[in-house]
Amino acid sequence: MAVKVQRHIKKITAAHGRHKKKVLSAFHKIRKDARFYKPGKAPSKAAMPKSMPRQPAGLNSKGAGLWSFVKRGWTHVKKLFHSHKDKIIAEGKKQVGAYVRKHGAKVRDYAIGRAKEVASRVHSKAEAHVRSYIQKGEAKVRQVASKVDGTIDKYLPKGSGWVSDMRNKGRRSRQMGGSRGWGSQSRQGAATAPLSRFGRAISGFGGRMIGGLARTVGRAVMSRARAGRK
Numbered sequence: 623m624a625v626k627v628q629r630h631i632k633k634i635t636a637a638h639g640r641h642k643k644k645v646l647s648a649f650h651k652i653r654k655d656a657r658f659y660k661p662g663k664a665p666s667k668a669a670m671p672k673s674m675p676r677q678p679a680g681l682n683s684k685g686a687g688l689w690s691f692v693k694r695g696w697t698h699v700k701k702l703f704h705s706h707k708d709k710i711i712a713e714g715k716k717q718v719g720a721y722v723r724k725h726g727a728k729v730r731d732y733a734i735g736r737a738k739e740v741a742s743r744v745h746s747k748a749e750a751h752v753r754s755y756i757q758k759g760e761a762k763v764r765q766v767a768s769k770v771d772g773t774i775d776k777y778l779p780k781g782s783g784w785v786s787d788m789r790n791k792g793r794r795s796r797q798m799g800g801s802r803g804w805g806s807q808s809r810q811g812a813a814t815a816p817l818s819r820f821g822r823a824i825s826g827f828g829g830r831m832i833g834g835l836a837r838t839v840g841r842a843v844m845s846r847a848r849a850g851r852k
Contacts (some may be wrong), residue, residue, distance in 0.1 A: 625741040627710050627748050631707060631710060634710065634752045635707075641760070645699065646671050646672070651771075652692070653668070657685075664680075665678075674696065684773070688770060691769060692766050692770065702755055702758055702759055706751040706755040710752070713744055713747050
């Protein structure tokens with residue numbers, strides 16, 4: 623007679639689901655952060671994954687190393703889960719079966735009567751496996767999350783990767799003259815260059831006209847002054 627250990631299986635499975643979500647979040651942080659990519663490579667725009675994602679193409683050495691670290695951590699947590707789950711299932715079968723075999727068919731009724739006591743021991747050991755997995759799994763998941771967050775916040779410089787590449791393009795364009803956008807400076811510079819040349823041409827033409835008119839008026843005034851003296 624086996625002891626039902628489904629509630630322990632559900633409990634450890636639920637804990638494993640929470641651990642999986644945290645690991646998926648760590649993977650997602652890596653693949654959406656542009657600083658983990660080589661220059662010129664855009665980060666993934668995919669939503670939060672529901673299953674283990676593949677490593678994105680274009681990760682730099684820091685991103686690829688961190689991705690491998692998270693993947694190894696997840697493999698460890700998964701093996702830990704299956705190991706404790708199998709032990710819980712085996713515990714329920716082993717304890718009651720061994721107890722009945724020990725007392726034999728003649729005392730079967732007595733063995734069944736003592737089933738509650740046996741079941742209590744099974745549940746205690748099963749619960750111990752659940753607690754052990756949760757404790758070890760949580761520690762590993764925290765280590766993975768801390769490594770990813772620490773790398774993002776501290777070890778990875780703000781000015782690296784695809785974002786920096788685009789920002790530098792914007793700075794170079796602003797130095798040449800134009801708006802503050804990333805990609806519009808060169809186009810606006812090209813568009814405004816003919817207008818600037820036209821403005822300078824108009825300005826020079828107007829100056830020449832005014833200068834010529836002033837000289838004409840000056841000659842007329844001098845001519846009238848000479849005529850009056852005569």
